[in-house]
Amino acid sequence: GNSVTQMEGPVTLSEEAFLTINCTYTATGYPSLFWYVQYPGEGLQLLLKATKADDKGSNKGFEATYRKETTSFHLEKGSVQVSDSAVYFCALKNFGNEKLTFGTGTRLTIIP
Amino acid sequence: DVKVTQSSRYLVKRTGEKVFLECVQDMDHENMFWYRQDPGLGLRLIYFSYDVKMKEKGDIPEGYSVSREKKERFSLILESASTNQTSMYLCASSPPGAARELFFGEGSRLTVL
Numbered sequence: 068g069n070s071v072t073q074m075e076g077p078v079t080l081s082e083e084a085f086l087t088i089n090c091t092y093t094a095t096g097y098p099s100l101f102w103y104v105q106y107p108g109e110g111l112q113l114l115l116k117a118t119k120a121d122d123k124g125s126n127k128g129f130e131a132t133y134r135k136e137t138t139s140f141h142l143e144k145g146s147v148q149v150s151d152s153a154v155y156f157c158a159l160k161n162f163g164n165e166k167l168t169f170g171t172g173t174r175l176t177i178i179p
Numbered sequence: 180d181v182k183v184t185q186s187s188r189y190l191v192k193r194t195g196e197k198v199f200l201e202c203v204q205d206m207d208h209e210n211m212f213w214y215r216q217d218p219g220l221g222l223r224l225i226y227f228s229y230d231v232k233m234k235e236k237g238d239i240p241e242g243y244s245v246s247r248e249k250k251e252r253f254s255l256i257l258e259s260a261s262t263n264q265t266s267m268y269l270c271a272s273s274p275p276g277a278a279r280e281l282f283f284g285e286g287s288r289l290t291v292l
Binding site: 098099101103108109110111112113116118156160161162163164165166167169170171172 | 183210212214219220221222223224227229237269271273275277278280281282283284285286
């Protein structure tokens with residue numbers, strides 16, 4: 068079946084540091100891949116997505132590249148801000164299946 | 180702006196009570212979902228619906244049921260609440276298609292005493 072594994076948190080970084088949150092997946096076929104973000108007290112919102120191999124999703128300075136050869140979709144940002152403090156979820160959706168399968172989430176805290 | 184609205188942000192219920200969680204979307208989406216979010220476990224799918232009156236079990240349907248009488252509304256029902264159902268419940272909707280993202284509500288935090 069489908070599964071998503073993301074690095075365990077919590078992750079604490081200083082402002083302007085480089086961020087990587089690792090995500091790998093197991094799926095049959097060619098899934099679409101997503102990163103969602105959950106700010107304190109809010110629901111999940113889409114951060115970025117990629118729908119085929121070698122696609123790069125980007126938004127708000129965050130990037131992730133769909134790597135089929137390593138079955139990975141790592142989230143990166145060059146310079147984090149305090150406002151990026153949130154929980155980040157990696158997820159996949161397989162062709163012919165409307166359900167999103169989520170990783171366990173990574174809590175990120177940025178300190179000034 | 181697209182919107183998924185969950186009727187209650189916070190609920191406190193007693194063991195054995197029947198609990199209704201309501202969700203409404205204004206985007207005319209075919210698919211609607213109920214997830215449960217617990218620390219360390221991420222989001223787990225309880226039920227989803229791909230059309231009015233249609234439903235399918237997710238990964239953890241035990242102790243829950245759902246109702247979708249209208250396209251825009253999807254209700255989650257706990258027939259007899261138990262303490263292990265204390266959790267954050269997230270409703271989502273989406274159009275059909277593997278590349279289409281889910282849109283989430285703000286969540287309903289349920290405490291069962």
